[in-house]
Amino acid sequence: MIRGITLFICTECKKVFWAPDVEYDAMVYSVPMPCERCGSIRTMPMKLDPFHSDKLNPNKPLEKQLCYYSIYESIWKRIGRPDIDGTADEQYRTGMMFLNGEAWSMRNSEVAFYWFMKAAKRGHAQAQYQVGAMLDRMRYRYKYDKYLEEPPFCCTSYAEGTVYQWISKAVGQGLPEAMCYLGNMYRIGNSVEKGFEKAFEWHQKAIVSGCVESEYALGCMYERGEGVQPDLQKAVRWYEEAAKQRHVKAQAACRRLKE
Numbered sequence: 250m251i252r253g254i255t256l257f258i259c260t261e262c263k264k265v266f267w268a269p270d271v272e273y274d275a276m277v278y279s280v281p282m283p284c285e286r287c288g289s290i291r292t293m294p295m296k297l298d299p300f301h302s303d304k305l306n307p308n309k310p311l312e313k314q315l316c317y318y319s320i321y322e323s324i325w326k327r328i329g330r331p332d333i334d335g336t337a338d339e340q341y342r343t344g345m346m347f348l349n350g351e352a353w354s355m356r357n358s359e360v361a362f363y364w365f366m367k368a369a370k371r372g373h374a375q376a377q378y379q380v381g382a383m384l385d386r387m388r389y390r391y392k393y394d395k396y397l398e399e400p401p402f403c404c405t406s407y408a409e410g411t412v413y414q415w416i417s418k419a420v421g422q423g424l425p426e427a428m429c430y431l432g433n434m435y436r437i438g439n440s441v442e443k444g445f446e447k448a449f450e451w452h453q454k455a456i457v458s459g460c461v462e463s464e465y466a467l468g469c470m471y472e473r474g475e476g477v478q479p480d481l482q483k484a485v486r487w488y489e490e491a492a493k494q495r496h497v498k499a500q501a502a503c504r505r506l507k508e
Contacts, residue, residue, distance in 0.1 A: 257284075259284035259286065259287065264284050264286040264287065266284070266286075337367075337368040337371040337372065337373040337376065338368070338373065340364050340365075340367045340368035340371075340373070340376065341364070341365065341368040341373050341375055341376040341379075343364045344361045344362070344363075344364035344365040344368065344376065344379065345361070345379075346361075347360045347361035347364065348361035348379075358383065361379075361383075362379075362380070362383050365379040365380050365383065366380055369415065369418075372422075374418075374419045374422035374423075374424045374427070375419070375424060377415050377416075377418045377419040377422075377424075377427070378415070378416065378419035378424055378426060378427040378430065380415045381412050381413075381414075381415030381416035381418075381419065381427070381430070382416070382430060384411070384412045384415065385412045385439070385440065411440065412434075412439075412440045413431075413434070413440050413441055416430055416431050416434070417431065420451075423458070425455045425457075425458035425459065425460040425463070426455070426460060426462070428451050428452075428454050428455035428458075428460065428463070429451070429452060429455040429460045429462045429463040429466070431451045432447075432448045432449070432450075432451035432452040432455060432463060432466060433448070433466065434448075435447040435448035435451065436448035436466070436470075436475065444476075445470065445475040445476030445477075446476045448466075448470070448475070448476060449467070449470055449475070449476040449477060451463075452466045452467050452470070453467070461490075461491050461494045461496050461499075462491075462496075464487050464488075464490045464491035464494075464496070464499070465487070465488065465491040465496050465498060465499045465502075467483075467487040468484045468485070468486075468487035468488035468491065468499060468502060469484075469502075471483040471484035471487065472484035472502075472506070481506060484502075484506065485503065485506050485507070487499075488500075488502045488503045488506070489503055
């Protein structure tokens with residue numbers, strides 16, 4: 250894409266516009282650019298490859314230029330419809346695309362959070378887990394209270410749920426990675442009172458669903474005697490289970506304990 254140019258699409262009026270003097274490789278928006286037509290802040294950044302972007306003329310309507318490209322058609326099919334929200338699963342997948350910078354989306358965690366929150370409110374377990382995990386990470390990356398006041402892609406809805414509450418909602422739907430996350434929260438005392446026994450309990454529950462991270466965590470807890478009596482044999486057993494699934498730290502722990 251042309252350096253210094255970022256394209257946006259408005260989810261309200263479908264206007265496509267670009268913001269000059271924004272470096273593509275260093276996208277820094279915590280909130281999106283307002284729409285040129287309707288002023289809405291519900292706009293999303295678009296990613297185009299150089300083959301497409303080099304042919305764009307900023308002095309001509311972008312919608313007409315982009316309509317010839319399949320990438321624009323793909324975006325239009327996703328969000329250029331009256332019901333742009335889609336299903337909860339579509340909202341979650343849109344969030345994952347922005348979180349990972351996949352396909353047509355530019356990597357942007359704030360936009361990802363916006364879509365995760367929409368899906369989470371509709372009861373999507375994986376989205377609830379992502380909301381909780383992202384809220385947890387935001388506490389360390391931002392001046393939290395100030396960040397919570399910045400609409401619309403931040404946690405203006407913090408009052409609707411804390412880290413613990415969102416993770417617990419996902420746990421209540423049986424999501425193994427959420428159980429593992431909750432176990433780690435209790436293990437280190439993150440957002441909850443530290444408790445090795447509860448941590449051990451949640452990691453055991455996550456293992457039933459085949460959570461490799463919890464298998465590794467149990468190995469660590471047996472080795473260190475966290476919430477249980479130290480037992481190197483059981484520690485090795487759980488490290489080996491995780492190592493079978495190519496968990497790098499578990500493989501290293503197995504080699505260390507077997508030397």
